[in-house]
Amino acid sequence: MIILGIESSCDDTSVALLDITDDHIEILAEKTASQIDVHKKYGGVVPEIAGRKHAEKIVPLVEHILEEARVTKPDVIAVTSGPGLITGLVVGVETAKTLSYLWDVPIVGVNHIEGHIHSVKIPNTKIQDTNKFPISNFKFPVLSLIASGGHTELILSKKQGEYERIGSTVDDAAGECFDKVAKLLGFDYPGGPKISKFAETGNPHAIEFPRPMIHSKDFNFSFAGLKTAALYWLRDNQLSASHTLSYELPAGIFGQTPEQPTINDFCSSFEQAIIDVLVTKTLNAAKKYKPKTVILGGGVSANKKLRETLQKSIEENFPASSFFLPLPKYAMDNAAMIAVAAYHHVKKKEFTLWQKLQANPNWKIY
Numbered sequence: 001m002i003i004l005g006i007e008s009s010c011d012d013t014s015v016a017l018l019d020i021t022d023d024h025i026e027i028l029a030e031k032t033a034s035q036i037d038v039h040k041k042y043g044g045v046v047p048e049i050a051g052r053k054h055a056e057k058i059v060p061l062v063e064h065i066l067e068e069a070r071v072t073k074p075d076v077i078a079v080t081s082g083p084g085l086i087t088g089l090v091v092g093v094e095t096a097k098t099l100s101y102l103w104d105v106p107i108v109g110v111n112h113i114e115g116h117i118h119s120v121k122i123p124n125t126k127i128q129d130t131n132k133f134p135i136s137n138f139k140f141p142v143l144s145l146i147a148s149g150g151h152t153e154l155i156l157s158k159k160q161g162e163y164e165r166i167g168s169t170v171d172d173a174a175g176e177c178f179d180k181v182a183k184l185l186g187f188d189y190p191g192g193p194k195i196s197k198f199a200e201t202g203n204p205h206a207i208e209f210p211r212p213m214i215h216s217k218d219f220n221f222s223f224a225g226l227k228t229a230a231l232y233w234l235r236d237n238q239l240s241a242s243h244t245l246s247y248e249l250p251a252g253i254f255g256q257t258p259e260q261p262t263i264n265d266f267c268s269s270f271e272q273a274i275i276d277v278l279v280t281k282t283l284n285a286a287k288k289y290k291p292k293t294v295i296l297g298g299g300v301s302a303n304k305k306l307r308e309t310l311q312k313s314i315e316e317n318f319p320a321s322s323f324f325l326p327l328p329k330y331a332m333d334n335a336a337m338i339a340v341a342a343y344h345h346v347k348k349k350e351f352t353l354w355q356k357l358q359a360n361p362n363w364k365i366y
């Protein structure tokens with residue numbers, strides 16, 4: 001079955017054509033137009049500009065992948081209908097509705113978080129033989145940590161399509177915290193990848209940052225205090241990356257003495273604080289809910305150290321659980337994950353008539 005995926009909930013206009021059956025997932029064509037260059041001069045995503053850019057790009061992108069895959073029309077359209085920025089969501093949803101009417105094909109409205117959970121199924125080869133890579137169906141219960149610019153959530157699924165939120169951030173999302181602290185350092189948006197690059201050669205124990213809520217009994221997160229601690233540390237130590245180059249700084253620049261932490265140490269210690277909280281909470285949740293499958297997804301799951309640390313911790317502490325990660329490319333927002341998430345809904349004929357489909361910026365799956 002050929003599914004056209006459409007994703008426009010934030011700052012990526014993404015479309016993908018996938019051929020999905022119970023036995024395989026094949027990416028026929030995919031294309032994403034990133035808006036990062038436009039938004040970075042404002043230090044974050046500007047919703048009104050995002051909407052206009054999505055509107056400019058979406059139809060040419062759909063046309064492009066249909067031509068590339070030599071497909072006249074798909075069997076199903078899968079579109080992110082929420083949560084996300086309303087200015088972006090309406091563009092994807094209205095495009096899906098128009099195409100559904102024009103082609104007479106059904107629509108599945110997909111939740112963006114459900115998309116991130118299913119991103120781990122996307123193959124690293126063009127065709128994925130699910131017999132060799134048997135994650136077309138997860139073993140339940142599934143515990144998912146989804147960490148992105150807009151979300152930090154622990155979600156428990158006891159069966160396909162059922163989701164219970166067992167924890168979430170009470171203030172900033174993990175990716176938002178990375179981005180805000182990166183901005184303090186003078187890095188462009190999105191700052192998460194830049195912090196993790198600098199962190200590679202830093203000392204994670206150089207600065208003792210707080211690990212908010214790490215010992216709380218619940219599975220909630222808080223990152224606002226960490227951001228404030230980072231702000232005060234930078235103010236007190238007069239460290240800034242606004243004039244730095246993208247390679248390791250020798251100690252002694254910007255008023256540092258050789259003994260003082262470098263930018264790399266700062267990034268590494270800050271990254272470590274976020275990772276410690278995310279990993280500890282996920283392990284605590286795994287202890288309580290005994291999942292057969294653990295998933296890490298969302299933009300922050302592109303972070304190499306987080307990927308390695310969580311994988312190792314799950315393998316060591318819960319050897320009976322399977323751990324899945326998206327390929328780094330599919331950690332970020334993309335349309336392929338929306339098509340994959342839609343497949344289960346298609347099988348249950350969970351379609352929405354184009355006349356009824358609406359963008360819902362606050363849609364919760366739990």
Ligand code: KG4
Nearest residue numbers: 148149150175190192193299300303332333
């Ligand atoms: O899932 P995503 O593409 O968009 C949302 O749904 O929010 O996530 C984007 C977020 C940004 O905050 C970005 O800084 C963060 O993911 N991110 C990272 C890394 N790569 C992307 N954070 C930390 N380390 C990374 N390597």
Ligand code: ZN
Nearest residue numbers: 148298299333
């Ligand atoms: Zn996302």
